[in-house]
Amino acid sequence: MIIRRLTIKNFGKIHDKTMKLSPGINVLYGENESGKTTVHIFLKSMLYGISRLRGRAAKTDAYSTYEPWENPSVYGGTVWFENGGKSFRLTRNFHKAHQVNEFLCEDDGELLDIEKGDLEAVLEGVSEIVYENTVSVAQLKSVTGQDLVRELQNYMASYQGTGDSSVDLVRAMQMLKMTRKGFQVQAQKRQKETEKEKEKIAVSMEYVRKDMDKLMEQQEEVFSQEESLQMTREDDGEEFLNERIERAEGKVRTWGWMMAVTFIAAVLGTTGLWLLFPGVMYPGILLGAAGLLLLAWEFLRYRRLNDELERRQRTKNRWMQKQERLRWNRESIQESFKEKEMTLENLAADYREVEERAYLPLSEELEVEALNLAMETIEALSGNIHNQVGEKLRLRTSRILSEITGGKYREVLMDAGFHMMVNTQERTIPLASLSRGTMEQIYFALRMAAGELLCGKVRFPVILDDVFGMYDEERLAAVLRWLNKEHRQVIISTCHKREMEILEKEGIPYKKLPL
């Protein structure tokens, strides 16, 4: 792709500015704060639209940052570019109330539709992030050597594993793992609660069992009492008492009869004697007295027997009451026992229910599953990218590095722990032992290689934003010669005249774009 011309109508601090670009090397020259970065953002926003965020982030998004202060309803411009042998004109107004997007193919005058994806098709699917990762090269940000090494290694690893230098796979995975840990802890807590529930039920069951044991003991007690009263065969006991009462009753009856007989005999005897021997007094009196005496003795005997009968009847009543009480006791104990037994069964059912519920999937398990899936997917996809990009990127980076260092460094190596090394003809040197200048060269080679690999056929222009600050003259000349040899469009933005001087000295054609 070649940018032919830019017209910035109104964008940030730049108004009504037109630049014609050469298909080779262009030098965008300006003082600090003169708007070099603005030009880059303008170009990107023309191709991909301006980034607008919602919520709190809106205050610092590109839309707000580059919204012109004067005449803000005109906010945009036009870009002319060539790609795949065709010329296009792209005009935009970014203003939210006056949005205009016009995309024209100049060769056949056909008006294309950005909404329908015509621009994406022309850019052959190179996304905004790939563009950011490959087209625009800024200086390494780190200041100290250690950080620099890390930054460079991260770039390489990220490119190889994700195709995006800003993604940190290791930390992303760590974040997922930590989130997973959180859910696992919660799930454990939930499980503990279930255990506690089960424990509670088990304790209740234990209490019921103890109660049942106690009831059993009480029942034993009643049994033994019944036995000691010989009440186990209760009919016999009652019969025995009844027999005793009957015997007593029989005796009482007998003595009653005897008393009656004695009385009648005495009365008849006395009266008989009286009638047979009227005048004879003694035998009659004697017999009467004997009869009375006998009667009195019999009466005493009768009373004693009657007392005995009553005693026996009372005994029986007492016995019956006691038996009744024991039976009632035994029955109530048995009823309570059955009740407890049922309670125990119900508690066992509760216990099973809690146990079954514990097997139901928890909401936390769902999250853990999702997190696992996320990690697996990231790993698999990153593996794919690594297969497609990883080795090719390393080889191409090595090649470019070799060319711009005149063969001094032959190869870039990376071990499993993402440690980068470079191979000279004689030995491998860890990144940390290299000078900053060399690291900048490796970085440059990496960015160039990534651009070629990730963008495919489109061959975007390379925008080098103040990257040569750390280069000595010889290195700079080598890089510029290499860029010239590659025959691609380059925009070097700088606030120094150094690049232009060397280009002139080397006899490399370029176009100056003053701001």
Added chain:
Amino acid sequence: MIRFIHLADVHLGFAPDRGFPWSSEREEEIWETFRRVIASISKNPVDCLFIAGDLFHRQPLLRELKEVNYLFSTIPDTCVFLMAGNHDYIKQGSFYKGFQWEPNVVFYQEEKPLTVKAAGLNVYVTGLSYHHQEILEPLYDSLKPVKEDGFHVLLAHGGDEKHIPMNMKALAASGFDYIALGHIHKPEAVLRDKIIYPGDLEPLERNDMGQRGYVEGRFENGRVKTRFVPFACRSYQKLVLTVREESTQFSLEEMMKMDLMKRGGKHIYKVILQGTRAPETLIFPEKLKALGNVVEVLDETRPAYDLEMLLKRYGGTLVGDYIAHFLEKDRTLVEEKALYYGIQALLETGFPTGR
């Protein structure tokens, strides 16, 4: 005219939401609400009370049967028809066996259908009791009412495949005037004024959303009219909190407090967080639980990512591949969650750039 009340699935003795602070209170409320039903019948007597199974959650204790029997004795003018369901099924040693009920109570002892005429009323009620926890035979489908003039009722429990499967069409054509069902806890009229699940009297678990109560009806000139009477003392309610990008934990808590105040603190809530949150906002669902009777907090929020936009923007890189991988198919809940977890991790842990 015959007036009746039909209820089911009281589950006396059940302690809902085991482990939550209100659990034992709920256990008592289940009893209390049943007592309230009887008290309301005592004040305003109906002719029949149909209890379609699972009056008890587990095997009833003898004292519990006595208590229930006592309650029935306070409504002597109402004929109570009672059956055992799959929860309180008549198992070996059940106290249901040989229990002496009040004269106004008809209890179905057998596991085969029996038709009983209500004393002094032209009401014929066919029913049976569970003797097993599961009954796979469709015992009800072929039943027909007896050939007498009057109100013919089928008292039935179950309806799913393991608890006496029912062919509702066959039942509808069986000739019964009213089919008083139990077992399904959600109130449902399978056939209006004819085949009805009244649902549980008090809601028993977090998925029993909405009002609960009993069915009140009357039979007049050969036609049945019913209406649902909400009677439970609380309900489970869904509380949806809509999260927006500017929401914070604090604003959500305030929002929830307001909602709880409006709806009443006695109810039990299932809180669902919906909407989109700013990707960097963290929400702690556990903290929301402390604000009221909350059984569960479901976080269905999604980070506010515009997937189509991100897919375009990150095409050709891992983030793009990742989104494309999930966008290609209909996502399951797990995949949906995985998608957002992954994007968030990849985007938020990245190296700082000038973007």
